């Protein structure tokens with residue numbers, strides 16, 4: 001079984017399929033194309049085991065070595081994941097791996113346990129956000145470069161950081177990226193997110209105001225799909241063409257997501 005239907009005009013497609021079909025890889029090319037075009041792909045109730053999720057992921061691209069045998073546990077429980085505190089910052093719109101030259105291509109996230117409150121994940125299509133800007137604005141924005149920092153991703157979540165926290169943030173190098181990512185395909189997307197701190201060569205406040213304005217533009221309802229999780233759902237998102245965020249949920253809610261991540265294939269340019 002393999003049936004696809006768009007969930008909104010500008011972002012997200014639902015795919016009804018089953019573990020055997022997905023692991024077989026016959027639709028891998030179509031899935032990769034849909035991912036690039038639609039930003040997020042939702043597989044309701046597909047119920048893949050860890051092993052099946054990995055086999056399916058490998059039909060789409062290279063899998064990053066992480067967590068236990070390629071599975072990264074997305075949870076706020078520090079007993080399950082030593083990085084859990086950093087995940088608190090994921091309530092803000094972001095892309096994964098801002099400090100990399102080649103960000104990860106995509107992640108596959110499966111719901112193992114949901115939270116009774118919060119925990120919905122939203123995806124904003126940053127290709128659509130760029131495409132809908134007036135041409136003159138597009139041209140002006142393509143000249144700008146943005147400084148991305150770990151501190152920017154954490155400041156709003158921890159407004160009064162300890163000296164230890166500040167030192168930990170500073171240990172991640174800052175990274176400069178173009179504001180507009182021109183992909184190999186020729187398509188362009190806005191590259192923003194919580195890591196965007198300020199704009200190179202622009203007054204700090206002015207740059208901040210521009211980032212905030214564009215961020216609000218890119219995450220307006222027309223470009224966003226919000227997923228309400230049921231155990232067994234899987235969502236894949238294109239980390240190079242969407243921003244994502246999770247709605248706050250209690251650290252002791254038991255929420256557990258199993259993530260497999262695909263190796264990046266294209267440097268930001």
Ligand SMILES: [Fe+2]
Pocket residue numbers: 090094095096244
């Ligand atoms: Fe993330």
